[in-house]
Amino acid sequence: MTIRDAPVVDWTGRFDGFAAAEASLDAGELDEFGQAAWFVGRDEVSERAWERAHLRYLDDGDLAAAVRCAFWLGFTLGEHGQFVKANTWMARLFELCARGAGDPRIEAFEAVLRAHATFAEGRVAASEPLYRHAAELADAAGDGDLDTLATMGRGRALMVLGRFEEGVAALDRVMLLIGTGRVSDRAAGPAYCAVIASLLARGDLERARTWTRELGDWCDAQRGLEPFRGECTLHRATVMxxxxxxxxxxxxxxxxxxxxxxxxxxxxxxxxxxxxxxxxxxxxxxxxxxxxxxRLGREVHPGLALLHRDAGELDTAWRGLERARSAVNDPATRAELLAASVDVAIDRQRIDDAEAAAAELATWADAFGDVVYLRALSARAAGEVAVAQGRAAEAASRLRTAWMLWRRLDAPYDAALTRVLIGCAARRAGDEEGAQLEFDAARSVLEALGAVPDLARLERVAAPSGPDGPAAGLSRREREVLGLVARGWSNRQIAEQLFLSERTVARHVGSILAKLGVPSRSAATAYAYANGLAPSA
Structure with a gap:
């Protein structure tokens, strides 16, 4: 069974039904009530229901069910940052597990708990074999939820230990387990989020995009879903x-x-x-x-550095990147910091700094040879440095490689930025026509996205070298728009002709008026005819 085949679960309806009959619920129904409350974001109700279910299971002599209920209560409390309560329940669980020695299900729970505790203490290397053993016990006991959690934990531990191929294989197995239908919704949600977070930290956008689509389908099948609005929604936003x-x-x-x-x-x-x-x-x-x-404690580079770069505050941008690089080591973020460092160093005309950053980025990309995102960043950085050093042929080769990788990732913004650099390489080689074709292709994408700062940088780069007569300062696109304004066309007509949005055309018209120093469209038309910029027919 695939995620798309799974039936829609109405957690809101379940919650309302259990809440109406709360006083008469038995242990199993209280357990389900706790799960429904958790899914709709009623954490205090969920905690109360699971506590009552746990005690009722004990009264009924069902130790395995009591352990399972307490496990999920402690797990969800920990996920919500209530660590004191979570640790109290985990300690209680170890006591209960000792009473249930010999029961395969309880032994599997205890193994998962020990692995989690070891990982949380920072003893990652010691946790990996514990997770592996826990997954084996869970599989033997036929518990898909525990198998998923143990395999997920092992995958994360392997990633931290630098055993990336094994780690990715473990994370892939988690997704396959969910697809079999053996995993409950309460285990599937945390597993999806943990797997996608690990993949994004590695820069593995191809897998992250695949599993993010699966997460979206899963969320769509959970009516009333609340717990995964946060970090998982942000993972989806990153991919989008x-x-x-x-x-x-x-x-x-x-x-x-x-x-x-x-x-x-x-x-x-x-x-x-x-x-x-x-x-x-x-x-x-x-x-x-x-x-x-x-203010909330998050590292804000490379983004903030690029904001300073766009404002021309290059030294401030460089200092921020240097500080961040000294503290960040997860593959994707470090690669992004290094790529931004190449951009800023070249703008500062510090080519040696750019070359050093590109070389380190290449080392990271080589270490994760199967991660297309890192390879694309590295190839573009190397090509950018080659452009700055005047090595046009090498630049073109590396940048074409980067562009194809961005296309493979379906990343239009990064592909467009790469085409700007390809245009620069063509210009270095003396091919102005080829350069303008690349600039035009990049411009179309950046305009569609609304990438205003990058469009401004492109227009500065794309302006032909040498005197430009009466149209000095107008970009090629602005000259096209001016010609159509001179024909008396409206913004809507121009937008349809050039496949732009009306907002983009209005921005171009405003820029034209400002650059020509004229107050109106009619004045711009007069200027165009007086200076030979109007269409001949």
Whole structure:
């Protein structure tokens, strides 16, 4: 059974039904009531119901069910940051497990608990074989939930230990277990989030995108779902941003920002909002969001550094990147810091610094050879350095490789930025026509996305070298728009002709008026005819 085949579960309806009959519920029904309450975000009701179910199971002599109920209560309390209560329940669980020695299900629970406790103490290497043993016991006992949690824990431990191929294999197995239908919804949700977080930290966008789609299908099948609005929604927003779905990503991140209470998740929501505001040119709002994320304890580079770069504050940007690089080591974030360092160093005309950052980025990409995202960042950085050093042929080769990798990842923004650099390489080789074709291709994508700062950088880069006569300062696209304005076309007509949005055309018209120093469209038309910029027919 696939996720898409799973029936829709109405947790709101279940919660309401159990709540109406709460006084008469037996142990199993109280257990289900606790699960329904957890799914609809009624944590205090969930905790109370599971406590009562646990005690009722003990009264009924069902030790295995009592252990399972207490396990999930402790697990969910820990997930919500209530560590004192969680640890109290975990200690209680060890006592109960000692009473149930010889029961395969209880032994599997105890093994998972010991592995979790060892990992939480920071003894990651020691936790890996414990997780492996726990998964074997859970599989033998036929408990898909415990098998999933143990395998998920082992995968995370392997990733931390640098045994990435084994770690990814374990995480893939988690997803396959969920697909078999042997895993309950209460185990599937945390597993999805943990797997996607691990993959994004590694930069494995291909797998993260696949499992994010599966997570979306799973969430759609859970009516009334609440617990996974936070970090998991942000994982989805990250994938959507990379895929060019900026409006949807912004809505998702803003929803988390407005509803989340956990500090780490809230900080991540502010950072994602800051990134989306930065790339769309909302400078003041982006700065506010970065400051809020920093206040909550989140690292705000490379995003903040790129905001400073766009404002021309290059030394400030470089200092922020240097500090962040000294503290961050997870693969994806470090690679992004190094890629930003290449950009800023070249803008500062410190080519040696750019070359050093690109070389370190290449080392990271080589260490994770199967991660396309890291390879794409590295190839683009190497090509950017080659452009700056005048090695046009090498730059073109590396940048074409990067562009194909971004296309493979379906990452239109990064692909467009790479085409700008390909245009620069073509210009270095003396091919101005080829350069302008690349610039035009990049411009179309950036305009569609609304990437205002990058469009401004592109227009500065794309302006032909040498004197430009009466149209000096107008980009190629602006000259096209001016020609159509001179024909008397409206913004809507121009937008349809050039496959742009009316908002983009209006922005171009405003820029044209400002650059030509004229007050109106009619004055711009007169200027165009007086200076030979109007269409001949």
């Amino acid at each position: 941003q990379i895929g060019g779905e900026w409006d949807a990503a912004a809505r998702a991140a803003d929803h988390v920002r407005a509803t989340e209470t956990r500090t780490d998740t809230l900080a991540n929501a502010w950072y994602r909002l800051a990134e989306l505001r930065r790339v769309t040119g909302r400078v003041a709002e982006a700065g506010d969001a970065y400051r809020e994320a920093a």
